[in-house]
Amino acid sequence: MFDGFLAPRYIGWMIDGLGVTLGLSALASVIALVLGFVLCVLRLSPSRPVAGLAAAWLSAFRNTPLLVQLFFWYFGVSALLPDSLMAWLNAPHRIGVEAFGAPWPPFEMLAGLLGLSLYSAAFMAEEFRAGIYSVAPGQTAAGRALGMTSTQIWISIILPQAVRIARAPLAGQVMNVVKNSSLTMAIGLAELSYAARQVETETFQAFQAFGLATLFYIGAVALIGGFSQLAWGRSSPPTGAAR
Amino acid sequence: MRLALTAITLMMTLAVAACGRNDAPQDRLAAIRQAGVLRVATFDSNPPFGSVNPTTRKIEGLDVDYAQALADKLGVKLEITPTNPANRIPLLASGKVDLVLANFTITEERAKQVDFSIPYFASGQQFIAKTGTLTSPDQLNGLRIGVDKGTVNEINLREKYPQAVLVAYDDTPFAFTALRNGNVQAISQDGPKLIGVLANAPDASGYEIPAFSISQDLIGVGIPKGQAALKTFVDTTLVELEASGQAQRIYDRWFGPDTRTPLARSYRIGESAAVAAH
Structure with a gap:
């Protein structure tokens, strides 16, 4: 069964796939972090309708399978859009000024990015919320006793500590984004898993194709782990008690 | 001298024995005629090639019609055995059926294990x-x-x-x-x-479905390996069916303009593959 390693041409396909996986994951992680923070703030809003809506949104995205969400954005929503818009979305054109613009991404990429970002944002929102909850209530009380306004308390006391606590789980969520991006192969996005499957179909070298894909995923996730280690060092996050 | 004679006699005996062994699966065509039954494997869930008719509960389809035409030519009864893609070669090799007409694409790999008739259908x-x-x-x-x-x-x-x-x-x-x-x-x-x-x-x-195809898979009748008489019979009968117009009638019955699955006929029996493939 093991008949040598993959031909260079197929390794090239896999590297192209890895590029798509990394690009998609990076974009989706940034969008999900920003959106997740916003959702967390809405979820903690003193206004009950706003907090309720945010809670409903979060549970909808957290409690349904990502695969179904991707099918919804790719097959479901595109069926509702007018034909002319779909034709425009699928046509090859460029974004931005000529020569500096990037090629327009295929609709598979847009739907995959949207689906992955919204799904991951819901999880990241909850990581932020967990971080905020783990700042001891005494911290807020101490701020008040010093005569700080509640905005000052949030910006100077709660958020810096919450982010420090949440950043490790958030890095874990970014790793999940990389792994979850493999599901976009179901909507035809040519990322790493899709490329591995394609190589396997052409070469019948299943072990080599999926083995290399596994190594690439491990490498990508290790990179995120290494980066977070470098950025934050080995210091353990505060436990909520004042230091 | 005597030794040479003995050797020659021995060789001849062996040769005859070997011939006898080659004929061991016997002439299948003669056996079919004698039994009065042609046993054919077709698909039972792959319309319009072979599928069970919900009202008659019988297997019908393009492949079944060709099988019936072959049985009619022989003047014997047709006996259908349902099969699936994986079973086609084992059924033939074990002698459980005489022929396989089950959307059987002719490939080099398969031709090592079974013989194929000339193509009677092409899907592209x-x-x-x-x-x-x-x-x-x-x-x-x-x-x-x-x-x-x-x-x-x-x-x-x-x-x-x-x-x-x-x-x-x-x-x-x-x-x-x-x-x-x-x-x-x-x-x-x-x-x-x-x-x-x-x-x-x-x-x-x-x-x-635009009327062009970019590849062509030729479909043939699967025949047990080494049954030359049976293969000749199938090949000549298929050519006759095309000449008499019956092949067209069978095609139209399953792929004609009035069917649920209309498809322009792109291949005629006896045509070379390259011509039909554009």
Whole structure:
């Protein structure tokens, strides 16, 4: 069964796939972090309708399978859009000024990015919320006793500590984004898993194709782990008690 | 001298014995005539080649009609055994059936294990597109085309039309949904399969299967290895069926314009593959 390693041409396909996986994951992680923070703030809003809506949104995205969400954005929503818009979305054109613009991404990429970002944002929102909850209530009380306004308390006391606590789980969520991006192969996005499957179909070298894909995923996730280690060092996050 | 004679006698005896062993599976054609029954394996769930008719509970289809025509020519009864893709070669090799007519694509690999008649049907890789948008294979290089993951169709398109953008989906219905949504401009599969997909679509009238194919799979009758008389009989009968017009009638019954699965006939028995493949 093991008949040598993959031909260079197929390794090239896999590297192209890895590029798509990394690009998609990076974009989706940034969008999900920003959106997740916003959702967390809405979820903690003193206004009950706003907090309720945010809670409903979060549970909808957290409690349904990502695969179904991707099918919804790719097959479901595109069926509702007018034909002319779909034709425009699928046509090859460029974004931005000529020569500096990037090629327009295929609709598979847009739907995959949207689906992955919204799904991951819901999880990241909850990581932020967990971080905020783990700042001891005494911290807020101490701020008040010093005569700080509640905005000052949030910006100077709660958020810096919450982010420090949440950043490790958030890095874990970014790793999940990389792994979850493999599901976009179901909507035809040519990322790493899709490329591995394609190589396997052409070469019948299943072990080599999926083995290399596994190594690439491990490498990508290790990179995120290494980066977070470098950025934050080995210091353990505060436990909520004042230091 | 005596030794030489003995050796020659021994060799002749061995040769005769060897011949006898070659004939051991006997002449199958003679055996069929003697038994008065032609045993044929067909598909039972692959319309319109072979599937169970829900009202008569009998297997019917294009392959069954050809099998019946062969039995009629022999003047024997037809006995159908249902089969599936994986079972076709074992059924033939074990002698449980005399012939296999089950959308059996002729390949070099299979020809090592069974003999094939001349082709009686060809299915090619075709396309579904919005009516009027795809008329010639030259356009394929500029299109986004949906294919099924892991199929020969995908590989074939990539080799022949490298500029076409291929998007692979899990199966043909998914690919067709993507076409209806406008995510791809055409989808590609074997012609008969595409007809089946189109037949079930609520808005089928807006789509068509352009009358060209970019590959051709030839379908033949599977015959046990080494049965020369049986193969000659099948081949000549198929040629006669084409000459008498019966082959066309069988085709029209399953793929004609009035059927649920209309498909222009692209291959005639006796034609060479290269001519029919454009």
